[in-house]
Amino acid sequence: MRIAIIGGGIAGMAAAYELELARHGGVSVQYSIYEASSRLGGVLSSEHAGGLVLEHGPDSFLTEKPAAAELCREIGLGEDLIPSNDGERQTCIVVNDRLIPLPDGLMFLIPTKLIPTALTPLFSLKTKFRMALELLHPPRPSDEDESVAALVERHFGKEVVDRLADPLLSGIYGGDARHLSARTVLPKMVEMEMMYGSMTRGMLAAHRAMRKRMAAQKTAAPKGETPKKPRGIFTTLRGGLQQLVDALEQRIDAKCVRLNSPVAKLARESDAWRVTTSEASELYDAVILATTAWAAGTMLKDVDIDLADELSIIPYSSSITVNLVFDEKDLGPLPKGFGFLVPQVEERAMLACTFVHRKFVREGAAGKVVLRAFLGGMHKEAMLNETDEALVATVREELAEILGEEIMRPSAKPELVHVARWRRAMAQYAVGHKDRVKWICKRARSHSGLKLAGNAYDGIGISDCIRLGRQAARELVTEPAEKLKPEDRERTQAR
Ligand SMILES: Cc1cc2nc3c(=O)[nH]c(=O)nc-3n(C[C@H](O)[C@H](O)[C@H](O)COP(=O)(O)OP(=O)(O)OC[C@H]3O[C@@H](n4cnc5c(N)ncnc54)[C@H](O)[C@@H]3O)c2cc1C
Numbered sequence: 026m027r028i029a030i031i032g033g034g035i036a037g038m039a040a041a042y043e044l045e046l047a048r049h050g051g052v053s054v055q056y057s058i059y060e061a062s063s064r065l066g067g068v069l070s071s072e073h074a075g076g077l078v079l080e081h082g083p084d085s086f087l088t089e090k091p092a093a094a095e096l097c098r099e100i101g102l103g104e105d106l107i108p109s110n111d112g113e114r115q116t117c118i119v120v121n122d123r124l125i126p127l128p129d130g131l132m133f134l135i136p137t138k139l140i141p142t143a144l145t146p147l148f149s150l151k152t153k154f155r156m157a158l159e160l161l162h163p164p165r166p167s168d169e170d171e172s173v174a175a176l177v178e179r180h181f182g183k184e185v186v187d188r189l190a191d192p193l194l195s196g197i198y199g200g201d202a203r204h205l206s207a208r209t210v211l212p213k214m215v216e217m218e219m220m221y222g223s224m225t226r227g228m229l230a231a232h233r234a235m236r237k238r239m240a241a242q243k244t245a246a247p248k249g250e251t252p253k254k255p256r257g258i259f260t261t262l263r264g265g266l267q268q269l270v271d272a273l274e275q276r277i278d279a280k281c282v283r284l285n286s287p288v289a290k291l292a293r294e295s296d297a298w299r300v301t302t303s304e305a306s307e308l309y310d311a312v313i314l315a316t317t318a319w320a321a322g323t324m325l326k327d328v329d330i331d332l333a334d335e336l337s338i339i340p341y342s343s344s345i346t347v348n349l350v351f352d353e354k355d356l357g358p359l360p361k362g363f364g365f366l367v368p369q370v371e372e373r374a375m376l377a378c379t380f381v382h383r384k385f386v387r388e389g390a391a392g393k394v395v396l397r398a399f400l401g402g403m404h405k406e407a408m409l410n411e412t413d414e415a416l417v418a419t420v421r422e423e424l425a426e427i428l429g430e431e432i433m434r435p436s437a438k439p440e441l442v443h444v445a446r447w448r449r450a451m452a453q454y455a456v457g458h459k460d461r462v463k464w465i466c467k468r469a470r471s472h473s474g475l476k477l478a479g480n481a482y483d484g485i486g487i488s489d490c491i492r493l494g495r496q497a498a499r500e501l502v503t504e505p506a507e508k509l510k511p512e513d514r515e516r517t518q519a520r
Pocket of ligand 1: 486
C-alpha cells in the first residue's frame with residue numbers, strides 16, 4: 026500500500042511514525058510525507074539561545090491528555106518530560122491595566138469557593154450576586170448548540186464572559202467566546218447544565234466524585250510503591266517541543282520526506298489518488314490530509330466540491346508570539362504566577378503574556394526573565410503584516426502599562442527578541458462545529474483511502490493532533506473504507 030501524508034506538522038509526523046511502526050511490524054506499506062515549508066514540525070518550533078529555550082509556537086501540552094507524553098515516552102524522551110511548576114501557578118486577568126489573580130476555587134469558569142469569589146475584585150457585586158443565584162438555575166430545555174458567550178452569560182452574566190470566558194478561550198484558541206461553540210469547547214459544562222441546571226452544582230458534584238475516587242485510589246495503592254513523578258497541569262520537554270519534532274524525524278525514513286513540496290491538488294484515478302505538486306505528480310492508494318482544513322479544502326476541490334466547501338468553512342485565527350529575554354537585574358520583580366490574560370474589552374494588541382521562566386524550570390534560565398507575549402486572534406489578521414520592530418515596540422509599551430514602569434523599566438533592553446507569525450493556523454470551533462465535523466468525517470469516509478487529521482476536527486491541542494494523526498494511519502493499514510451512503514448522495518444532489 027502506498028500512502029501520501031500531506032502536511033508535516035505534528036499530526037502528519039505522528040501519522041508517519043505510526044506507518045513506520047506498521048512497516049517494522051511487517052505490514053507492506055510505503056509512504057511519502059509532503060510538506061510545503063522547508064522543515065517538519067508545523068507550528069512546533071523552538072530555539073536554543075544562551076542556554077534558554079524559546080518556543081516560537083506552542084510551549085507545552087495538557088498533561089491530562091495523554092497522547093503527547095505517551096509518544097514522547099515511546100520514542101525515548103520520557104526522561105526529558107518536565108511538569109509545569111505548579112507551586113507557582115497563578116494566572117491574572119488584566120482589568121483596567123491592573124492585574125487581578127483568578128480567585129481560588131475557580132474551576133475553569135465556575136466558582137466553587139465562596140470566600141475567594143466573594144472577595145475577588147475581578148467581579149462587581151452585581152456579578153457576585155448573580156453567581157450565587159446561579160445555584161438555582163433551571164435546566165435548559167433545548168439541546169441546540171450556542172456560543173460559549175451565550176451559555177456563560179445565561180448563567181453568570183456578561184462580566185464573566187468579558188473578564189473570564191473570553192480571555193481564557195482566546196488564550197487557548199486565539200478565538201472569540203461569541204463565536205466558539207459551547208457544545209464543542211465546553212462539553213462538560215453543557216452536560217452539567219442538562220443534568221443539574223446549575224453549572225456550579227454540577228461542578229461541585231463532579232469535584233466531590235473526583236475527591237472520592239482519589240481517596241479510594243490512595244487506599245488501594247500497594248504499600249511501599251515508588252511515588253510517581255510529580256505531574257503538572259502542563260507538560261513540556263526539557264529541550265523544548267522541537268525535541269519531539271527532532272526525535273520523530275529520526276524515526277521517519279528521510280527518503281520519505283519531501284520538504285518544500287506544497288501539494289496543489291488531489292485527483293481520483295480509478296481507485297488511486299493522484300497527488301500533484303508543482304514539480305511532480307504521483308499515484309497513491311491512500312491519502313492522509315494533515316494540513317489545515319482550508320488547505321485540505323483547496324486540494325479536494327476536484328474530488329468532492331461539497332466536502333471541500335465544508336472544510337473551507339471552518340474558520341481559523343492567526344497568531345503572533347513575541348519572546349523577550351531580559352536580565353533579571355534590569356527589571357523590577359514580576360508579580361506572582363505564570364503570567365496574565367488580556368480580555369478583548371481592554372482593547373489591547375496582546376492577548377496574553379507568559380512568564381516562561383516561572384512556568385517551566387529549566388537549567389540555563391537562572392538570572393533571566395523570559396516573557397512570551399501572544400498577539401493576534403480573530404479579526405486581527407492585519408497585525409501579521411506589521412514589522413518585528415513595531416510588534417516588539419507594541420509589546421514593550423503594553424507590558425509597561427500593565428506591569429508598571431517600576432517593573433518594565435524603560436531603560437531595560439531585552440538581550441534577545443524573537444517574533445513568530447502563524448497565519449491561519451488555529452482552527453476555531455464555531456457554533457455548529459460538532460455537526461459540521463460529523464458530516465465531514467462521514468463524507469471523507471465515503472472516499473476510499475482518504476483520512477483527515479489535524480487541529481480542525483476533534484481537539485486543537487498537540488495531544489489531540491498526535492492522536493488523530495496516529496489513528497488515521499492505523500485505520501488505513503487495518504480498516505476497509507466505507508462506501509458513500511444514500512443520505513450523503515442526496516445532500517450532494519441538493520446543492
Ligand atoms: C502560537 C500557537 C501556540 C499554541 N500553543 C499550544 C500549546 O501550548 N499547547 C497545545 O497543546 N497546543 C497549542 N497550540 C495548538 C497546536 O500547537 C496545534 O493545533 C497543532 O500543533 C497543529 O498541528 P497540525 O499538524 O495539525 O498543524 P500544523 O502544525 O499547522 O501543520 C500543518 C502543516 O501542513 C503544511 N501544509 C499546509 N498546506 C500544505 C500543502 N498544500 N502541501 C503540503 N503541506 C502543507 C504546513 O506547512 C504545516 O507544516 C498552539 C498553536 C499556535 C499556533
